[in-house]
Amino acid sequence: MSRKSACDRHVHFTVFRQKKICYNYITERKGDRTHIRKKLQVFVSSTYLDLIEERQAAVEAILDAGHISAGMELFKAGNESQLKTIYQWIDESDVYMLILGGRYGTVEPKSGKSYTQLEYEYACSKKIPVFAILLSETLITLKKHNRTKAS
Numbered sequence: 001m002s003r004k005s006a007c008d009r010h011v012h013f014t015v016f017r018q019k020k021i022c023y024n025y026i027t028e029r030k031g032d033r034t035h036i037r038k039k040l041q042v043f044v045s046s047t048y049l050d051l052i053e054e055r056q057a058a059v060e061a062i063l064d065a066g067h068i069s070a071g072m073e074l075f076k077a078g079n080e081s082q083l084k085t086i087y088q089w090i091d092e093s094d095v096y097m098l099i100l101g102g103r104y105g106t107v108e109p110k111s112g113k114s115y116t117q118l119e120y121e122y123a124c125s126k127k128i129p130v131f132a133i134l135l136s137e138t139l140i141t142l143k144k145h146n147r148t149k150a151s
Contacts, residue, residue, distance in 0.1 A: 042131075043090050044071040045119045046099035047106075050143070054099050054135065062097075083108065083115065087122055096123035098132040102140035 042062045046055055055071065062069040070089050072082070090096060098120055105114035113121075123130060 038094075039067055040094040041068040041070050041092060042095045042097050043093035043119075043123070043128075044069060044097045044099065045116055045123075047101060047103045047114075047116055050103050051099055051101045051135075054101070054133070058097060058099060058133070080110075083118065086115075086119060090119060090123050090128065091126065093123075093128060096120070096128045096130045098130060099135070100132065101135045102144070 044055055044058050044062070048055070059069040059071070070093055072086050072089065096119075098116070105116045107114055108118055111118060120130070
């Protein structure tokens with residue numbers, strides 16, 4: 001953090017367990033006062049291949065704000081046990097971030113819904129706050145055009 005800042009931040013690695021939820025805290029020192037604020041875990045959800053840059057920007061913004069990013073970049077959609085794992089990650093998250101672009105995504109065979117839609121519905125059913133980002137039609141068209149040019 002810059003020396004010009006009036007606020008010093010210290011990340012505490014001490015973990016408090018309460019109701020099976022893991023809390024991370026950041027202290028902010030302003031003058032002679034110390035404020036404690038919770039570090040939020042933000043689950044980032046979207047289709048993957050078409051929104052790689054947007055997901056990366058979201059993760060960087062979450063980390064820059066001093067919070068924790070969670071998502072399933074390492075898993076491909078398509079398996080019931082992976083969906084259970086995703087639901088566990090959502091359960092442990094404080095906020096659900098949904099990034100919507102031009103694709104519906106991979107469809108889960110039993111429900112006929114995309115995995116992204118199932119994640120969203122699950123987060124809503126658990127009353128987890130949702131933050132949604134909708135890409136404009138112009139941006140989606142531009143991204144498609146650029147992908148076509150690059151091929």
